[in-house]
Amino acid sequence: MFKVKTVSPNSFEILSAIDLDRETSGISIDNSVGSAKWILKVIAYDNAIIISERLTSTAEILITLEDVNDNTPLFSSNSYSAQISESSIIGTLVITLIAVDLDFGPNAEVFYIFAVDSLNTACFDIDNTTGEVRTSCVLSREDSDTLVLKVEATDGSNVDSVRLPF
Numbered sequence: 220m221f222k223v224k225t226v227s228p229n230s231f232e233i234l235s236a237i238d239l240d241r242e243t244s245g246i247s248i249d250n251s252v253g254s255a256k257w258i259l260k261v262i263a264y265d266n267a268i269i270i271s272e273r274l275t276s277t278a279e280i281l282i283t284l285e286d287v288n289d290n291t292p293l294f295s296s297n298s299y300s301a302q303i304s305e306s307s308i309i310g311t312l313v314i315t316l317i318a319v320d321l322d323f324g325p326n327a328e329v330f331y332i333f334a335v336d337s338l339n340t341a342c343f344d345i346d347n348t349t350g351e352v353r354t355s356c357v358l359s360r361e362d363s364d365t366l367v368l369k370v371e372a373t374d375g376s377n378v379d380s381v382r383l384p385f
């Protein structure tokens with residue numbers, strides 16, 4: 220996992236020996252804190268000719284693998300459909316959208332919004348945190364029998380979008 224690199228006779232660096240990706244490298248993560256920790260014990264010793272006379276000093280190094288916001292929240296599909304009856308009361312649940320973000324903590328908090336180029340948003344509300352889409356008008360099939368919404372899921376940095384024809 221780690222390796223020591225000699226910089227000069229009295230100076231060394233500790234480097235990662237693999238790509239440390241919290242989500243994909245198979246590192247054992249403490250899910251309660253979302254990170255992995257390692258304690259490295261480093262021993263420095265002098266080069267006395269008689270090995271038994273060599274003097275040593277020991278230090279422990281605590282290394283914590285912290286999360287980086289490198290995963291976009293992802294919907295399981297790029298298109299969903301739903302049916303509602305005309306004349307449904309205002310506030311009727313149309314669909315609940317869920318996007319999964321593999322990061323940890325704030326980096327995995329997903330917010331849902333209608334895309335700025337989405338049509339038909341006048342008669343719908345979206346709960347930014349639960350992904351619930353509800354009606355905000357009484358709809359008439361005679362006005363339109365198919366409506367399309369475009370929803371985005373974002374973690375504040377990365378965005379995925381989905382179409383909702385219904």
Ligand SMILES: [Ca+2]
Pocket residue numbers: 241242286287288289290321322323326
């Ligand atoms: Ca991450």
Ligand SMILES: [Ca+2]
Pocket residue numbers: 288289290291292320321322326327374377
């Ligand atoms: Ca993320």
